Amino acid sequence: MTEPTQPTPAASQAESSTATQTEAGGSKKQPVVIICIGMAGSGKTTFMQRLNSHLHSRNTPPYILNLDPAVSHMPYSANIDIRDTVDYKEVMKQYNLGPNGGILTALNLFTTKFDQVLGYVEKRAEDVDYILVDTPGQIEIFTWSASGAIITDAIASSLPTVVAYVVDTPRTTAPATFMSNMLYACSILYKTRLPFIIVFNKTDIQPHDFAIDWMKDFEAYQAALNDSGRNEHGETSYMNSLMSSMCLVLEEFYNNLRAVGVSAMTGEGMRGFFDAVEEARKEYESDYKPELDRLASERAAKTEADKKAQLERLMKDMNVSDSSAGSSRRRGGAGGDNPFGPYPVNEREDRYYDEEGDEEVDEEEQDAIRRQEEEEEEAAHAEELGALDVDEPEIGGMPRSGPNGGRGAAWPRPV
Numbered sequence: 001m002t003e004p005t006q007p008t009p010a011a012s013q014a015e016s017s018t019a020t021q022t023e024a025g026g027s028k029k030q031p032v033v034i035i036c037i038g039m040a041g042s043g044k045t046t047f048m049q050r051l052n053s054h055l056h057s058r059n060t061p062p063y064i065l066n067l068d069p070a071v072s073h074m075p076y077s078a079n080i081d082i083r084d085t086v087d088y089k090e091v092m093k094q095y096n097l098g099p100n101g102g103i104l105t106a107l108n109l110f111t112t113k114f115d116q117v118l119g120y121v122e123k124r125a126e127d128v129d130y131i132l133v134d135t136p137g138q139i140e141i142f143t144w145s146a147s148g149a150i151i152t153d154a155i156a157s158s159l160p161t162v163v164a165y166v167v168d169t170p171r172t173t174a175p176a177t178f179m180s181n182m183l184y185a186c187s188i189l190y191k192t193r194l195p196f197i198i199v200f201n202k203t204d205i206q207p208h209d210f211a212i213d214w215m216k217d218f219e220a221y222q223a224a225l226n227d228s229g230r231n232e233h234g235e236t237s238y239m240n241s242l243m244s245s246m247c248l249v250l251e252e253f254y255n256n257l258r259a260v261g262v263s264a265m266t267g268e269g270m271r272g273f274f275d276a277v278e279e280a281r282k283e284y285e286s287d288y289k290p291e292l293d294r295l296a297s298e299r300a301a302k303t304e305a306d307k308k309a310q311l312e313r314l315m316k317d318m319n320v321s322d323s324s325a326g327s328s329r330r331r332g333g334a335g336g337d338n339p340f341g342p343y344p345v346n347e348r349e350d351r352y353y354d355e356e357g358d359e360e361v362d363e364e365e366q367d368a369i370r371r372q373e374e375e376e377e378e379a380a381h382a383e384e385l386g387a388l389d390v391d392e393p394e395i396g397g398m399p400r401s402g403p404n405g406g407r408g409a410a411w412p413r414p415v
């Protein structure tokens with residue numbers, strides 16, 4: 001596990017030049033997107049405010065997206081705010097939902113417009129070094145919803161993205177709560193598959209050293225477990241043995257994790273956090289981006305294959321073989337050779353083409369065909385009326401009946 005709490009000179013330099021790396025030969029800057037996720041009350045909003053003021057003090061104001069439709073007070077102003085697009089209370093009323101359903105539906109509605117949002121973000125990407133994303137207080141609404149995944153994927157496939165998981169340190173001092181929090185963090189890592197930073201917040205109240213110890217040293221966690229929970233016979237409980245097994249399982253997770261301690265209230269630990277972001281950005285470029293690109297090209301290939309399969313099915317339904325489709329288009333053959341269906345040649349579109357197949361027939365010929373067609377149509381119409389024994393209604397002063405008394409004969413028809 002890495003814990004970049006002390007800034008290294010190189011990292012500090014990276015911080016001052018931020019993530020505005022230029023691509024080879026180009027001048028396009030790639031800002032880092034920091035998605036803030038955390039349990040309700042962990043201090044996400046305060047942390048966002050702290051990041052915002054820290055970046056302003058460095059003359060690198062961030063671009064901010066608020067995805068929490070239910071936040072009542074935001075101590076900073078967001079460039080894009082979900083509340084400007086969707087009123088979650090109105091959503092609750094209209095869809096007859098509770099608060100969580102309202103927030104989720106509001107997020108779903110917003111996600112349908114996220115391509116536009118991403119368009120704005122991409123336009124501003126050259127001017128900023130950091131893009132901060134605040135997420136709904138009810139963590140599961142973002143981490144376990146389809147819209148959360150769509151938004152995260154969309155952002156991550158476009159810009160370097162890291163997840164900052166904010167933890168309420170004073171409320172994590174019990175081994176069981178700590179384990180629950182770490183398991184949750186692990187599940188978010190699996191869901192997002194993005195570089196991950198655990199931000200132990202509120203270190204002004206409770207330093208986060210104990211957490212780092214537990215993550216680095218299995219025995220330290222084991223000792224804390226033993227102290228916290230034995231039954232009346234001095235035996236470890238089922239929960240304790242489960243948690244100590246979990247701790248072993250999570251070792252690999254801890255090893256690849258960045259953990260920093262901050263106080264969103266006092267601003268302590270901000271440097272360490274930005275060092276961790278810089279490391280995570282590098283990790284995104286080296287490990288995550290190639291994987292995301294691979295998944296994107298796999299998805300594109302699958303879409304292409306689906307399209308091809310659908311086209312083949314359509315051709316099959318129309319009884320057209322792939323090879324005959326191009327060549328027979330102008331030939332006017334019958335059955336499987338006929339791209340216009342099993343109709344006689346004079347009812348098909350290709351009769352307007354001559355024998356060679358490419359040149360259109362001249363205008364005179366087309367007029368003749370059209371006239372013939374009209375005559376055929378009128379005759380058929382008259383025949384039909386005669387057969388049904390229906391009188392043509394009098395229209396526009398025309399005689400009610402044709403030359404033959406209106407039975408089976410053609411008369412001038414209104415235009």
Ligand SMILES: Nc1nc2c(ncn2[C@@H]2O[C@H](COP(=O)(O)OP(=O)(O)OP(=O)(O)O)[C@@H](O)[C@H]2O)c(=O)[nH]1
Pocket residue numbers: 038039040041042043044045046047071136137138201202203204205262263264265266
């Ligand atoms: N002492 C101390 N208190 C903090 C710190 N960060 C946040 N708080 C307090 O923790 C409480 C919750 O903070 P918020 O920023 O509203 O937490 P949140 O995660 O955004 O909460 P939701 O909006 O419910 O998701 C507030 O009373 C904050 O003042 C910190 O670093 N130190």
